[in-house]
Amino acid sequence: MRLPPRLPDHGTIALIAPAGPIELDVEAACAWGRARGYTLRIYPGVALAQGYLAGSDEARVQDLHDAFADPEVDAVLCLRGGYGTPRLLDKIDFALLARHPKPLVGYSDITALHLAIARHARFVTFHGPLFKADLLTQKRAPTESSLWQALRGEIGAGDLLRHPPEWPLTTVVPGQAQGCLMGGNLAMISATLGTPYELPGDGIVLFIEDVNEPLYRVDRFLTHLRLAGKLKGVQGVIVGDFAGIAVEQMTPLLLETFQAEGIPVLAGWRSGHCDPNLTLPFGVQVRLDATAQQVWLEQDVVA
Numbered sequence: 001m002r003l004p005p006r007l008p009d010h011g012t013i014a015l016i017a018p019a020g021p022i023e024l025d026v027e028a029a030c031a032w033g034r035a036r037g038y039t040l041r042i043y044p045g046v047a048l049a050q051g052y053l054a055g056s057d058e059a060r061v062q063d064l065h066d067a068f069a070d071p072e073v074d075a076v077l078c079l080r081g082g083y084g085t086p087r088l089l090d091k092i093d094f095a096l097l098a099r100h101p102k103p104l105v106g107y108s109d110i111t112a113l114h115l116a117i118a119r120h121a122r123f124v125t126f127h128g129p130l131f132k133a134d135l136l137t138q139k140r141a142p143t144e145s146s147l148w149q150a151l152r153g154e155i156g157a158g159d160l161l162r163h164p165p166e167w168p169l170t171t172v173v174p175g176q177a178q179g180c181l182m183g184g185n186l187a188m189i190s191a192t193l194g195t196p197y198e199l200p201g202d203g204i205v206l207f208i209e210d211v212n213e214p215l216y217r218v219d220r221f222l223t224h225l226r227l228a229g230k231l232k233g234v235q236g237v238i239v240g241d242f243a244g245i246a247v248e249q250m251t252p253l254l255l256e257t258f259q260a261e262g263i264p265v266l267a268g269w270r271s272g273h274c275d276p277n278l279t280l281p282f283g284v285q286v287r288l289d290a291t292a293q294q295v296w297l298e299q300d301v302v303a
Contacts, residue, residue, distance in 0.1 A: 001180070001283035002123040004101040006153035006302035011074035012039045014067035015131055017046045017054035019109040020082025022132050032136055043067060046079055053084040060084070061091045068100045075151055077131045081108030086188070088112075089197050094120035103151050103302065105279070106130055107272060108211070111184030114282050116197040118182060124301060126150055127184055127207065127271060128279035142276040150279045156300035161286075163278070163293075167270050170247045172254045174291040175264030177236030178298065181286045183207035185272075190221040193228045202233030205288050207280060209240030209272030215249060218242065222257050231261065236288040238295065239267035241274035264290035 007013070013033060024046055033040030043063040048055030067076045089112060101123035104113060107130065114125045128147050129135050135144060142164050149155050163169060182200060183189060186208045192198045199206075210218065225231055237258055242250060247267045258265050266288060271278045285298035 001118070002101055003300060003303040004103045004123055005074070007075045007103060007151040010037050010039075012041055012072050014070070014073045014076045015040055015042045015046055015079060016060075016063045016067050016076060017043075017048075017079040018060050018064060018088060018113060019054065019078070019085045020052055020080055021049035021054040022080045024079065024132060029131070029136060041070070041073060052082065054079070057084075057087050057091060061088050064088070065093060065096055068097050068102060073102065075103040075105065077135075078104075078106030078110050080130050080132050081106065081110055083109060085109045085112040086191065086197075089116045089195075092116065097121040098123070105147065105151075107209070107277070108185050109188060111188035112192060112197065114184050115182075115189070115192055115199055118200060118283050119197060124281055124283040126279050127282055129277050134277050140276040142270075142278055146276075146279045150281055150301050153300065153302045155297060157297055159297045161280070161295040161297060163269065164276065167268065169269065169293040170251075170267045171290050171293060172239070172251055172265035172267050173259050173263060175236070175262065176291070177205055177264050177288045178285065179203045179205040179235035181205045181207060181280060181284055182282055184209070184282070186210045186218065186221045187213060190224045193224060193230065199230055201230040204234055205236045205238065205286050206234045207238045207240060207269070207271070209242065211243040211273035213242070213245075215245055215253065218245065218250070219253055222253065226257065231257070231263070234263055236290065237263055237265040238269050238288065239265065240269045241272040243273045264288060266290040266293060266295070
């Protein structure tokens with residue numbers, strides 16, 4: 001995986017809407033950027049709506065292409081998640097993205113882009129806050145600070161990915177693992193199986209999170225991954241937030257799925273549909289110590 005360039009001081013950040021629509025106060029958005037020393041470039045699809053989609057597939061793909069091709073854009077933020085990102089995957093010019101690697105930030109439905117870029121453009125992306133739900137509404141301080149630390153290159157090889165002590169972690173299966181950090185929204189990971197954009201399965205530390213999914217559906221998604229052979233190459237697992245499902249409720253399922261395979265599992269990581277929502281770099285080598293409840297970077301995350 002190549003590293004995208006770090007976000008420079010006074011850089012330009014693109015705002016695109018690859019998934020669902022939501023009303024945006026443009027002046028408030030631009031003021032948010034100026035207050036942090038950045039220019040926010042809002043692409044046309046942000047103002048569109050077509051049912052549950054932020055405009056047509058063609059319009060949303062065009063914004064994605066334009067944001068990556070624009071030499072003045074230094075990073076790309078996604079407006080929101082929702083629905084529709086997988087509809088774009090077979091329309092994306094991954095060669096164009098590969099020629100212009102930049103930090104792409106988002107989660108939830110944006111998982112489809114993380115997986116597809118990892119396979120077909122081969123550069124690091126960031127499972128991190130969405131603009132409207134997380135940044136503009138100013139979720140708790142670690143949300144934004146962890147994003148800037150990653151994009152500005154303030155963390156790198158040898159650094160601990162710090163987790164706020166106010167939210168204790170849980171060792172579900174003890175042990176250590178090394179691998180390429182990949183994953184995202186569990187429902188989206190499951191939905192892309194069998195496509196050219198599915199999760200790479202070998203040598204990964206798998207991160208999973210979800211929202212509005214009862215435990216039996218989480219069981220179904222994990223079973224789908226197991227039956228598809230995607231757990232055979234998993235070295236370790238980091239379980240993010242599963243809104244509405246406590247770690248204690250998930251523990252029996254996690255043990256049944258991963259313990260027999262000797263896969264270390266650390267649960268309770270505050271990333272996903274939660275507050276705070278910490279940024280994770282996808283596509284970089286990490287070292288997971290589920291026993292000590294620590295995750296270390298084995299390489300830089302931006303160039």
